[in-house]
Amino acid sequence: MIELIAIDLDGTLLSKDKTISPANIDMIHKAIQNGVDVAICTGRPLEAIQHILDTLGTNSSDHYSITYNGGLVLKNESREVVSQVTMSMGQAQCLYEAMLAVDLPLEAVLIDAVYQFPFPEDFPGTYQETMNFLPFKQFDMTNLDPETAIFKVVINTEIAHLESAMTKLPEWVFEDFEVMRSHPYQLEIMPKGVDKGVGVAHLAQVLELTADQVMVIGDEENDLAMLKWAGTAVVMENGRPDIKQYADYITSSNEEDGVAKAIDHFVFYQEDDNK
Template sequence: MIKLIAIDLDGTLLTSDKTISQRNKEAIKQAKEQGMKIVLCTGRPIMGIRTFLEELDLVSEHDHCITFNGGLVQVTETEEILAQKAHTKADVEHIYDVCFSVGLPINAIDLEKVYEPIYPSHNRSLYPDIINNLVFERRNIDSFDADHMFNKVVSCCPQDVLDSKIAVLPETFKNDYTLLKSRPILLEILPKDVDKGYGLKCLCELLNIKAEEVLACGDEENDLAMLTYAGYGVAMGNATQDVKNAAKYITDTNDADGVAKAIELYVLHKGE
């Protein structure tokens, strides 16, 4: 029996215009009424999903979210941290050096802000153009205290540029960190072994919920680990082919209430 529903945001729960459809809201509401735990699982920090949590009434002391692509598990009401794996300042300085050497711009993100180094860069970061509800600051990484922690680093630039630069990143670098694309133009660099599957596993262990009792919905490469961890891994109709190949089930697209249709079929058992 399904006890927890983990849902990605962009390209999954959110439509192309970044809203939640009425049918998705109603399906989530009905699942909650049947005792299901609803968990938003995203690459964004909690401050970037607060409006969606409130819209879905997922802001009580019993509600949780998984942010930074699995690097942080929090109570949504208080933002209490239940599990965290983050970069050190030294990590971020190393990441910057390697990315700069191949021409990739970076932004480092902590619990408060998104930081863009003031160093010259071969390509301007597009991250401020695609992300809302976050505070950006131009600040060099070396100005932080040695013990400062960063939750992730991103590189955002045109897809052809990004893909060509990823191809020439050193293999040792790729082995030292988790590199995931959450959008065609967005590379996320996380601490080693961190992904949405890791964050979901941490939360399930805290809640004593088994993997086979989880339904997860996603569409992009950064959702793969979550979908393969869950007993019910559901790919969106608009998902990448790799995600569809890895998922156990495929639902409709994010613009056609795909999340609601999956919940209705596998949780609410409508239309059987």
């Protein structure tokens, strides 16, 4: 029996216009009313999903969110931390220099803001365009507290440039950190050992649940770890083809109430034609 549902946002719960369909909202409310915990699992910080938690009715201290791709798990209203893993400013400095050498713009995501460091001349970072509801600050690496905790760094740029530059990155970047594409135009780098699977596992442990009692819903590369970990793995019809091979079930797209249909199918045991 499913007791926890962890849901990705972009391409999954959210439509292209970044809204949540009435059907998805109603089905999540129904699941919660029937005793199922529902947690957002995202690369975003908690500050960036407040309106979503309000819409879902989960912005309270008896509900949780998994943020920074598993790097921070916390209670929604009280913000009591369940688990967190961060990287140091020294590590961020090394990553910044590696990215700058191949003309990739790096931005560091902290608990309360995004720090923009000097971009390559011809390739400014575009993370602010997609996350314009977050506070962005411009800094030089040399004028920050060395004790500053960073949850992840983000490279957001042109798709072709990103794909080309990634082939030139030194091996230590991939060996010492968790590196994944969350969008075709976005690369995210987290501390070693951080992924959505770890975040979901931590929350399940707090709730005293096993993997068999957990369902996760996603669509992209950064959802893969939680899809592999959970007892029930759901991938959206609009998900990446290589991610779909890990699905126990492929639901409708994010434009067709796919989250609602998956919850209805697994929690309320409604039959449909999706396989």
